[in-house]
Amino acid sequence: MKFGKMLYCATSLIFGCIMLSSACKLAISNYKGKLVTNQMLQKRILKIEITLKDTLERQSKMLKTVMEKAHKDPLPHDMCLEDVSFKKMTGQSSNYKRFRARAGNDGDLSTFFHTGNQRNPYWWVDLGSSFSVHHVEIWNRRRNGNRLHVMTVSVGPTLRRMTRCAYYRGPARNGSHIILKCRKPIKGRVVKLALRTRSYFHLAEVKVFAYKKTCSPK
Incomplete structure (x- = not known):
């Protein structure tokens, strides 16, 4: 939240300085012939331009500092997260009527x-390649929602080699x-959700959020 406010302020100030500087240049170009003999007014305009230039440089340094801080702050780092499960290959332990595993990550809550x-x-999803999984988001079915309980979320290279992410x-x-966050990022290709009881298992949607390939988890 602090990062967003700082970035907004810095950008606004720089934009304001640019607009003021452009306005001064426009004024000088329009009245250049009339102001040549007025040395005092010319000095004042020059002083304004120097002040604006100094302000712009200070705000540029401020923005640079804010952007450098973004690489050290763990909150902006979470901007590297993305859903890596959308319409990937899925499977489930058994089928009930016409309801298939692929409906769990099709982007349709109905x-x-x-x-x-x-x-x-x-139910499981194959992400296609290995990712550092940060958290899993689920949307429960709109009926019989109380069936969702004592559920584990696991991540691993295969279904036979899994590490618990959340419970x-x-x-x-x-x-x-x-939203179920892993205690720490877990690297794996397969994400599995399982109930630790006898029951039906159904969810409207599952999203697996992991770090992008260009980012490295903290």
Whole structure:
């Protein structure tokens, strides 16, 4: 939040200085012939231009400092996060009627994946390559939302080699939006969500947020 305010102030000040400087130059060009003999007025205009130039340089340094701080501050660093799961390959432990695993990351909250009633049902997504996963966001189904409870989120290179990212005790409410952050970024290609009980498992949408390839996690 502080970073955003500082960046906004710095940009606004620099823009203001540029506009004032342009206005002064325009005034001088319009009245150049009339002001040649008025040395006092010329000196005043020159002083204004020097002041504006100095102010612009100070604000440029301020903006540079703010941008350098962005690389040290962990909050702006989270701007490197992106959803890496959209429409990637998915699977689930079982199928219930026509509801398939691909509905879990299709970007449509009116659809949902749905497993059968079984012990420890799960859903997974293959990200296509390895990412440092930061957190997972889920949108619960609008009916029977209380079935979402005692759920683990795991990340790993394969389904057989997983590390726990987060745990949700629940129960959840219908249509609730839940954010589950890993205790620390976990590198992996596969993300798995599983209930630790016998039940149906269904969610409207799952998004996996990881660091972009151009960023490195703190």
